[in-house]
Amino acid sequence: MTGRPPPRPGGTLPPHSIVLAGGLALLIAYIALWALVPADPALLARLWFLPGVGIIGAIIANTSGTGGGVVFVPVFNAMRELGVMSLSPLMVVGVSMGIQSFGMTMGSLRWTDRLLHQPEPGPLEARVRPRDFVTVALGVLALSLPAMLATQRLTAFDQQDVLFAYKGFSILLGTALIAATWTVNAQRPERTRLERTDLVVLLLLAIPGGMITALFSVGMGELVALYLFIRHYPVLLCTGAACVISAASCLAGVVWHIGAGTVQWEVVLLAAPGAALGGFLARPIALWLGAKRLKTLDGGWIVLSALYLLWLNTR
Numbered sequence: 645m646t647g648r649p650p651p652r653p654g655g656t657l658p659p660h661s662i663v664l665a666g667g668l669a670l671l672i673a674y675i676a677l678w679a680l681v682p683a684d685p686a687l688l689a690r691l692w693f694l695p696g697v698g699i700i701g702a703i704i705a706n707t708s709g710t711g712g713g714v715v716f717v718p719v720f721n722a723m724r725e726l727g728v729m730s731l732s733p734l735m736v737v738g739v740s741m742g743i744q745s746f747g748m749t750m751g752s753l754r755w756t757d758r759l760l761h762q763p764e765p766g767p768l769e770a771r772v773r774p775r776d777f778v779t780v781a782l783g784v785l786a787l788s789l790p791a792m793l794a795t796q797r798l799t800a801f802d803q804q805d806v807l808f809a810y811k812g813f814s815i816l817l818g819t820a821l822i823a824a825t826w827t828v829n830a831q832r833p834e835r836t837r838l839e840r841t842d843l844v845v846l847l848l849l850a851i852p853g854g855m856i857t858a859l860f861s862v863g864m865g866e867l868v869a870l871y872l873f874i875r876h877y878p879v880l881l882c883t884g885a886a887c888v889i890s891a892a893s894c895l896a897g898v899v900w901h902i903g904a905g906t907v908q909w910e911v912v913l914l915a916a917p918g919a920a921l922g923g924f925l926a927r928p929i930a931l932w933l934g935a936k937r938l939k940t941l942d943g944g945w946i947v948l949s950a951l952y953l954l955w956l957n958t959r
Contacts (some may be wrong), residue, residue: 651691659761661727663924666753669921670746672922682809687911693728696745698915702922706751708929708942709869709886710727710918711862711894718949722902735908739902740861742896742912746866747919748891751938753929755884762880768833770881776838780868780885783843784850785892788864792893796900799858808957817870818946825939829876834935840877857893865890866946873942879935 701715720736723729731739756777765771848868856863869886901907930938 645929647823656935657760660757663757663758664752665755666925667751667920671750674746674920677909677913679911681777681913683910683913687729687797688914691718691910691914694911694914695918698747698918698920699922699925701743701915702747702919703926704945705890706754706887706923706926707883707933707938708866709883709890710748710866710942710946711787711857711864711890712740712744714739716743716915717860717951718952721953729852729911731906731908732906735906736903737787737859737861738898738904738906738913739761739908741898741901742909743905743915743919744890745898746893746916746925748887750920750923751926752884752887752891752923754899755880755887758880758927759884760896765878768831769836770878772878772884773837777858777881777885779838779843780846780872781879781888781892784806784853784868784885784889786862787850788854788857788889789893789896791851792858793900795858798895808954811954814866814870815951816948817867817874818903818943818950821870821943822941822947824874824942825936827945828851830936832876834878835876838877838881839875842872842877845871854893861894861897862890864893869942870946872957882902883930883938891906915925940954 697716697719701719704710704715706710709769717736717740720729720731720739724731759772759774759777762771846868849871850864853864853867857865865886868889869882872882872885898907933941
């Protein structure tokens with residue numbers, strides 16, 4: 645024994661290297677979009693405010709891990725109500741997935757880089773084991789992605805009924821998160837390892853979560869983040885794994901929308917750079933907020949956005 649501390653996970657990989665490589669890939673993909681997809685200059689000028697929406701949406705999405713759909717779906721519904729731009733519900737999902745392909749991917753790269761180069765945890769905080777991070781992300785995606793892709797192609801659901809059930813469940817989880825944050829979890833140390841029962845619950849949520857993601861562009865990441873937050877795991881595991889799941893879901897899901905012609909490219913071209921920037925900024929903002937304030941804001945946003953969507957659909 646030499647007394648030397650064991651190497652930290654990812655210690656052989658320079659910090660920020662995966663973010664730089666992934667960011668370069670996103671830039672190349674974005675340049676390719678401008679060269680390959682049609683865009684109406686007049687519509688681009690009319691939607692000048694969308695880069696700002698992309699930034700704000702991606703910051704909220706990547707600090708919480710819930711996915712950009714919790715922002716973009718309400719925003720585009722509001723734009724339709726106000727007569728700014730009318731997108732069908734299916735096009736709203738396609739556009740949201742296209743934007744999230746940039747924003748959630750950048751966010752997931754930032755959180756994964758943090759996983760590989762974790763600082764010493766503070767009081768009541770815990771270090772995240774890479775195996776737990778990978779187990780959550782890959783285990784959930786193994787079930788949720790097939791369910792999402794099948795739902796896109798074979799859907800026979802009443803979307804309004806599904807929306808009411810899903811958002812009702814989100815309100816319960818968001819309220820439970822706020823309550824747990826300020827009561828039972830207020831002074832408890834974070835969990836240091838993923839418990840088998842929690843993995844089982846996440847796997848049970850994966851198939852319905854994948855189906856919901858196909859219908860609304862958000863679902864699986866939100867359920868994972870909320871559940872793990874309530875169970876008092878570190879922010880890095882809750883938000884980081886949820887961001888990876890949301891990014892992979894949107895990258896896979898947007899393929900069907902491109903083939904179906906349900907992507908309004910002007911929206912994606914304007915919002916995607918802002919989403920990528922927001923995804924880059926989200927991690928330090930989340931860590932600056934701290935676990936308690938972050939969980940409170942996430943729970944509050946999910947409850948309020950769910951109530952807004954339910955109100956829109958009852959008018």
